[in-house]
Amino acid sequence: MLTLADVEAARRRIASGVPVTPCSESVPLSELCGARIHCKLDSLQRTGSFKERGARNALLLLNAERRARGVIAASAGNHALGLTWHGSLLGIPVTVVMPVNAPLIKVATCRRLGARVILHGEDFAAARVHADEVAAREGLSYVHGFDDPAVIAGQGTVGLEILNQVPDVEAIVVPVGGAGLIAGIALAVKSLRPEVAVHGVEAEHAPSFTAALEAGEPVTVGVQPTLADGLAVGRVGDLAFATARERVDAMTTVDEEALALAVFRLIEVEKTVVEGAGAAPLAALLRGRFPGLAGKRVVLVLAGGNIDLTILDRVIEVGLVEDGRLCRFTAVISDRPGGLATLASLIASTGASIKDIAHDRTFSGPDVSRVRAICIVETSDRDHIRRLFDTISAAGIELIPEAGAP
Structure with missing residues (x-):
C-alpha cells in the first residue's frame, strides 16, 4: 500500500x-x-x-533501459498529454492509445508534442486492451493513468x-x-x-x-x-x-x-x-x-x-438555458397584420430580448387565421421567464413552453 x-x-x-x-x-x-x-x-x-504530476513521477522512476525503449498508455486525453509532455522533456519516447471519439484538441496536442498517437476503440476499455497488445509486442512500459502507485x-x-x-x-x-x-x-x-x-x-x-x-x-x-x-x-x-x-x-x-x-x-x-x-x-x-x-x-x-x-x-x-437566461417557446398568434407586433411588444414590455423568431404556418392547425411563432428569448433568470409567460398569457395568447421553461 x-x-x-x-x-x-x-x-x-x-x-x-x-x-x-x-x-x-x-x-x-x-x-x-x-x-x-x-x-x-x-x-x-x-x-x-493534474495528470502531469503522476506522469512525471512515473517516468522518473523508470530505469535507463525502460526509458530508452519508451512507454505507452491508454487515455481519453489528459494522461496522454501529461505523459507526452514530460516524456519529451525527459527524452523518453511515448505512445498513446486514445478512443476514436477522444476530444480533438487532446489528440492534436499529443501529436504536436511528439507522441505516436493510435486511435482505437469506442472507449477507454477498448483502448487499454489495444495498448496492452502494443506494449507486449514492442516491449514498451505501460504507465497506467490512475492505478499505478x-x-x-x-x-x-x-x-x-x-x-x-x-x-x-x-x-x-x-x-x-x-x-x-x-x-x-x-x-x-x-x-x-x-x-x-x-x-x-x-x-x-x-x-x-x-x-x-x-x-x-x-x-x-x-x-x-x-x-x-x-x-x-x-x-x-x-x-x-x-x-x-x-x-x-x-x-x-x-x-x-x-x-x-x-x-x-x-x-x-x-x-x-x-x-x-x-x-x-x-x-x-x-x-x-x-x-x-x-x-x-x-x-x-x-x-x-x-x-x-x-x-x-x-x-x-x-x-x-439551465440558468434561465435563454428560453424557447411557441406562441399561437393572429396571422393578421399586427399579430406579431403585439407579441413583440409584450415581450419587450417585460425587459426580455428576442434572439430569434420564426413563423410556422404549415403545422399551425386548421385555423388559417392563426399562426405559431417560435421564439428564442434572452431573459435574466427563471423568475423573469415566469413574468414573461404571465404577461403573454394575460393578453389571451396561447403559449406552448419548450426549452428553458421554469
Missing part, C-alpha cells in the same frame, strides 16, 4: 518540472455556493491538467499543496474518474489532517466509484457519453479504490446540465475555462449535493481545462 512518504517523495521528485498551481479564494463562487470557496487551479498546468503518489501532491496554501481548509471536493486523483489526495490529506473532509464527485453517466462502494470492490459499469469525458471510466482502479475507500468521506454524482452550468459559471465569474471533468466539484455544490459544507472553507479541485472548443459554444448555451 502507498504511504504519505511516497507522496512526499513524489513532491520532491517532480518539483523541477511541475509547478505549484494557485489555490485562490473566489468571492462570487462563495456567494453562489454558500461556502468559503477556494479553487485549486491545476487546469493551469502546461498541458492543462507512482501515478497515484504524484497526484497526491495536489493534496500537499492545498494544505500548505489553505491551512484552515475544512473540506476538499475532488472529481472522480478512475479514482487515482482522489486516492492520492485522500492519502496525503488524511495522513496529515484527518479532520479535513474529502468528498468525491462523479458524472451520473459514469458512476464507477459509487458502484464500487456499493459492491465493496471495483466493478464494471456502463458508461454513457458525458461532457466530463475525463471521468468516463467504467471501472475504478484496484489500488486507487483500496487507497481511497476508507479515506473518502462522501461521494455524489452530477447530471449533464449541472456540468454544463458549472463550466459556464467558471467562465462567467472566474474568467476560467475548465473542462467538464474539472467543473464537476462546482457542479456538485451548485446542485446542493453536500449540504454539510455550508459555511465551511472548501477547496474545489479544478483538475483540467482541456475542453474541446468545438463544443464550448454548445456548453455555454446549455448553461444559459
